């Protein structure tokens with residue numbers, strides 16, 4: 573694993589944005605997997621701003637998100653589809669057929685998971701996958717305990733996200749909000765992965781994921797086995813790793 577230490581949040585967002593743009597410039601038909609959340613919003617905004625000022629060719633690229641919420645409207649501002657659309661796919665003018673997302677509502681999510689994978693496979697697989705990390709070490713929505721051989725599936729979302737979404741949309745308890753996520757096996761098949769984390773609250777889990785054993789209890793630790801994974805950290809997220817390695 574290669575670790576890149578960004579000075580601060582602004583530096584972090586800029587480095588990540590240039591990784592995405594670099595991938596697009598290097599391969600005009602790149603298939604790029606994104607992630608939603610606070611970690612990635614800034615990088616998406618910068619990619620969009622640079623594109624607006626200095627447009628580059630995005631006509632051949634495919635964008636998708638590593639996961640999606642289920643059983644709520646796609647138009648909900650908190651769906652991954654809406655977030656990626658507003659933050660980056662829309663500003664870049666990515667055509668609908670090049671923005672591959674599973675639906676949020678379906679009678680047969682198992683078939684939708686397979687179709688999602690098939691569509692990505694038809695494009696030649698993932699060139700670059702950007703990942704965030706959950707406080708419990710989850711990647712995508714693969715929670716601790718998920719087998720490394722897992723393939724795109726419907727997982728459970730954490731209690732905080734569940735509560736927020738229910739509050740926002742007034743969803744009754746009977747409806748189970750799930751998370752359609754690429755499985756760990758699918759994520760690991762990406763040719764390049766960038767695991768990005770910023771903020772002090774991510775410092776502890778990043779130390780576990782990078783310096784601890786490879787274990788299902790910390791899903792992100794599997795990335796230690798990936799042949800081309802870069803970890804991007806701002807100073808706050810790197811603090812525990814730096815204090816541990818300082819003493820080695």
Ligand code: GLP
Nearest residue numbers: 607608609610611704705706712
């Ligand atoms: C959610 C998403 C993940 C994301 C993670 C971190 O669980 N499904 O894909 O990586 O949150 O989010 P944040 O960047 O807001 O901390």
